[in-house]
Amino acid sequence: MATTHLQLPDECWESVFKFLTNSDAGDNNHRHLESLSAVSKQFLSISNHLKRSFTISDQALPFLSRLFHRFPNLTSLNLTRISNDTNLDALLIQISNSPFPLKSLNLSNQHTIPLNGLRIFSKKITTLTSLTCSNITSLRNNDTLFISNFFPFLQQLDLSNPKDIQITDIVVNSMSIKLPKLRKVNFSGHYYINDTLFFHLCKNSEFLEEVVMFKCSFITNHGIASAIRERPGLRSLSFNKLRLFGGNDNFFDSLVILKGLTCIDLSYSYISDEFLSAVAEKGLPLRKLVLQGCFGYSYVGIFCLLSNCRFLQHLDLQNAEFLNDWHVVELSSFLTDLVSINISKCSGLTDFALFTFVTKCASLSEVRMEYTSIGKKCVENSYTLMNFVVNPQLKSLRLAHNTWLRDEDINKFASIFPNLQLLDLSSCNGISEVDIGQVLRKCSKIRHLNLACCSGLxxxxxxxxxxxxxxxxxxxxxxxxxxxxxxxxxxxxxxxxxxxxxxxxxxxxxxxxxxxxxxxxxxxxxxxxxxxxxxxxxxxxxxxxxxxxxxxxxxxxxxxxxxxxxxxxxxxx
CATH class of the missing domain: 3.80.10.10 (Ribonuclease Inhibitor)
Incomplete structure (x- = not known):
């Protein structure tokens, strides 16, 4: 009986590739494409067309024409590894002659913003909606004016943490007017930004959804309150070093107006239990809460908040030194949607807290417990630990600087968390002749293993x-x-x-x-x-x-x- 060779069209294979790469961690998608591209010339061609992001370094410059021809559908370019300003200008000019539908460009870690190259780039590529220029050594008025004039369709702008900055109030006001489509801004480290500037930014940016302004010490609680009232569609706020005492001030009254607020980061702020309780009563739809380094609150306040915000996916309570294992037993029952948690520098937490979270939080895939008491033997917990079974959902476990950790603990974790992809044991000096090979055998999916500063290994x-x-x-x-x-x-x-x-x-x-x-x-x-x-x-x-x-x-x-x-x-x- 004659048989006919069945060959799927490229469109079908593209759907298969997309399914395979989207089913795993986003950062590893390109690894899957590399493997698939080695199967055949057809697969190589398909994977090349699916690649959307690319990082260009100095050593890749001589091969750019071939790379651009190979990957015709790039939408995001990272140029942070280009070390020479002249090279960067020339590279931007070369990119502008390529037919990429670019939407995102990262020019961070440069001495200056490459205005000459960007001028030509902007005339030919008009699809850019995201520009990142963080950690620029020297940022001036001309830079921000240029961005406003040549990239009017930007939706995301990151100018965070410049080392030397000379920008005036007038220029910032002008930027907020000339970039009417802004949805996300990061002006962290722009020390000159005050209440008035932030108010105008919110007032002029009709579509603004996310604001990140760390290390902006001239912005006050009152200023934030006035500004966010102008933009009730805000979904994410990130400020640090605030002082939040209670639920009867302007800041609180404005915060609860944001009915779509899903993310709030208040790192290194003073926060009272009264404030947390007041926020809890309003039932904001929070999905991400960051209280890293915060002080002034206690278990009473965090219990009240978490018991009322039961859809959190990302929680950061680093430095919450009052937490103990039995607090975790209570809190974990409210966190059934949790995907990632950071409870580093909570010295009262042991293995029991770790196992409680991964057992009760079925979606938890990332845990950070650095500088805790992981590995410390607690008599009252020893029997209960025996009841924990394999937890396949955990993918990332960071346990750096845990001095109580011993070889037998690592082997135990490897047995319980077989699907780990990242394991960080750096500066765990209690590890000596641990059979890391057995850990890798049990955790056969590990991609990233950190054993730095394990001097006994x-x-x-x-x-x-x-x-x-x-x-x-x-x-x-x-x-x-x-x-x-x-x-x-x-x-x-x-x-x-x-x-x-x-x-x-x-x-x-x-x-x-x-x-x-x-x-x-x-x-x-x-x-x-x-x-x-x-x-x-x-x-x-x-x-x-x-x-x-x-x-x-x-x-x-x-x-x-x-x-x-x-x-x-x-x-x-």
Whole structure:
């Protein structure tokens, strides 16, 4: 009987690809596309057309024409890794000649905003709706006027944390008028912004939904209250170092007008129980609450708030030192929709709090418990801990700086949380000869493992393949060439390896990793005093996938050699 070969059209495969990539963590979507693109030329073409975001670095500049041809549907570009102002202007001009439907552009971490390149860019690409220029060394009136005049359709603008700023009130008022479509602004670190400027921003921006203004000390409670009354459609507010005493002041009265408020960040503010209770009574539809570093409130206030706001997905109570394990038992019953929680620097919390949250909060995928008492043995909790079973939903667990943690605790967590993708155990000095290999065997989906500053860690035992591990941080640990030998044989999918200040690592171990880890893109050898400086030359050419190499002590790179390395696609620093 004759059979006909069935070949699906590209449109069907695109739907399949989109389903596969959207079913996992967003940051890892491009990893799935890379794997799929290796199957066939058809899959390569489809995955290239699906790629929407791209980060351009110095070493990619010689290949841009090919990259732009390969990825024709890019909508977001990140240029934060371009180190030279001249290169950035030229790059923007080159981008403007490409038919990208760009919507988002990130120019952060530059000395100045590249006005010459942006001028030409803006004339040819009129689809931009998001511009990020954070951590700019020098920000001036001309910069903000230029943005207002040349990008009138911006909906998101981030000018946060400039190092040197000289901007006048008139320019800020003008910007709020010339950018009528603004929905999200981040002016953190703009110390000159006062109540009047914030009022005009809210008044002039009809569609404003999200405001981030940390480190703006001239904005007062009264000023915030007056401004947000002008914009009742606000959905997210982020301010810090406020003083919120009660529920009978202007700030509270204005806050509860925002019926669509889903996110509020009040980091490092004084907050009274009375204020939290008053907010709770109004039943705001909060999905994200950040009280990191806040003080003045107690368990009474947070209990009242959480018992009335039962749809929270993201909660940050870092530094809430009054919390204990039994408080967590009560609070967790109100947090059934919780996706992520930060309870770092809550020294009264132990393993029991962790297991309670992941058991009662069925959607919880990210937990941050740094500087707590995880690993501390509590007699009253020991029996109850035996009742906890496997919890497959947890994907990210950050336990840095927990001095009570021991090897048996890590193995226990690995058994209970088998689907972990990120595990941070940095500065957990109680970890010594822990069999990390067994942890990786039990947690077979781990992509990111951080063991930095685990000074007692001498050896990683891995006698099997760890195909998913992509990022491994061993900086300032006690590992040596024996560990690197095992890593090189087991972690063939490794993308980033940090060996900074690993004083027992030598050139031999580094070479083994570079030769066997065929996908390696970044390696850090800073402070590795037993690694010969001349190893850099051979490493760059041995591993063509390498994109960044931080050299060991004693390495000196001439301009000509640096350019040679860049031509091979690797930045050596």
């Amino acid at each position: 001498k050896l990683l035992r891995m006698d099997f393949q760890v195909s998913t591990l992509e990022v491994l941080n061993l900086s300032e640990s006690g590992i040596d060439d024996r560990s690197l030998d095992m890593i090189s044989k087991s972690c063939f999918g490794l993308l980033q390896l940090d060996l900074a200040r690993c004083f027992d690592v030598t050139e031999k171990g580094v070479r083994q990793v570079v030769v066997n880890c065929t996908k390696l893109r970044e390696i850090n050898l800073h402070g590795c005093c037993k690694v010969a400086a001349d190893v850099v030359d051979s490493i760059v050419f041995i591993r063509p996938s390498l994109r960044k190499l931080t050299a060991p002590p004693g390495f000196h790179c001439s301009d000509s050699k640096r350019k040679l390395f860049l031509r091979h696609g690797c930045l050596v620093c």
